[in-house]
Amino acid sequence: MTSDCGVYTLSELTTMGWTTDDIKRARRAETLTPIAHGWVRAAGADSQAVAAVTAGGALSCVSALRFHQAHGHPDIWIPPGHGDTHVRLSKYRKSTPRPSDPFRWCQGYGQPLPVTTAVDTIPVAIGCAARCLAAEEWIAVVDSILYTTEWTIPDLQAEMGRVARSVSAMFDRCDARSQSGTESIVRLRLIANGFDVEVQPSIGGREHADLRTGSLLIECDGESYHSDRAAFGNDRRRDRMTMLDRWMTMRLTYDDVLYGWDDVLEEIRALTRPDRHRIRRRNDPRRIIE
Ligand SMILES: [Zn+2]
Structure with missing residues (x-):
């Protein structure tokens, strides 16, 4: 019992x-x-x-x-x-x-x-x-x-x-590092759409984001996330830290993933397109200085 x-x-x-x-x-x-x-x-x-x-x-x-x-x-x-x-x-x-x-x-x-x-x-x-x-x-x-x-x-x-073998196959796709249902679903859907996904990538040496694909970090909030000021402040600090390393961060809510996934997927595709980097570089102010 x-x-x-x-x-x-x-x-x-x-x-x-x-x-x-x-x-x-x-x-x-x-x-x-x-x-x-x-x-x-x-x-x-x-x-x-x-x-x-x-x-x-x-x-x-x-x-x-x-x-x-x-x-x-x-x-x-x-x-x-x-x-x-x-x-x-x-x-x-x-x-x-x-x-x-x-x-x-x-x-x-x-x-x-x-x-x-x-x-x-x-x-x-x-x-x-x-x-x-x-x-x-x-x-x-x-x-x-x-x-x-x-x-x-x-x-x-x-x-x-x-x-059944189908259940063993589902166990093979599980990941004990996932910190929310939202994160698990984003991981599975990105992999199903052909993205290479790193789970809990290291940022700034000591901390971890939820997911990474290319240069895009994805942070997934659970249903009851951000109920306290400390978590909210911590997220902002992490965003600043990742900007220093030139990562992009996308924050997804539970509702974004469960009810607005098609739009989210299009945005992730646009942000991780291989030519996106070159287009951005053309307007990079440092390039003008050079
Ligand atoms: Zn049942």
Whole structure:
């Protein structure tokens, strides 16, 4: 059990130190209520976890990631949309899901796993999400897990069970250095468009920008960035520093990338065109002095 959602198997309760008598007493006092064979809920249990278990599955995929985001892992990036409740069917559930269920039943690409916790662990949840999310969204989610939690790719893979080759291929495109979902998506889209991209290039010897392609540095702001004066001031200082080294800096917001990408891509193409440098040089004041 990684986070307490208030829904337990009897073996989880035993692991937590409950005796059979404790469980019987709690059931009589109705502080634990049975909700499915072998499962009980406590008062105040997570309503989505209760619904998932009652239906014969576990809260999984983006819904489980959202649960973990709210319970100890606030920096896991979750792409916009995907608001349905995603539930993973247990390997041992005999009946098929009903179309009338108020869920999205999802299973990922790997071998079916049993349900042992009401909310899937982070590795099982991302295995499930491999099918529900677009590849770039999935990679950005995994990048954020690698950057902000103690999980590594081998650890995640070890708990995910056997996965399809397409999932292994997506792991190969992940980068633990990425510092925001915005940055991950810009990296993936630039590479897909044929740009050479350096991740976290060194600037001024001691600091790093987010991305570099040619002489263009790209800084990507997360959704809630620049809420404080220190970060704002630091960015301005970095901009001055990179100007001294004759880099250009482009700052992209979350909305620029998620909702205005076509324009951003055209601007990056224009700024990194090989002939741009020559055109600029013709008007370079130093040239006139020479
Ligand atoms: Zn899903």
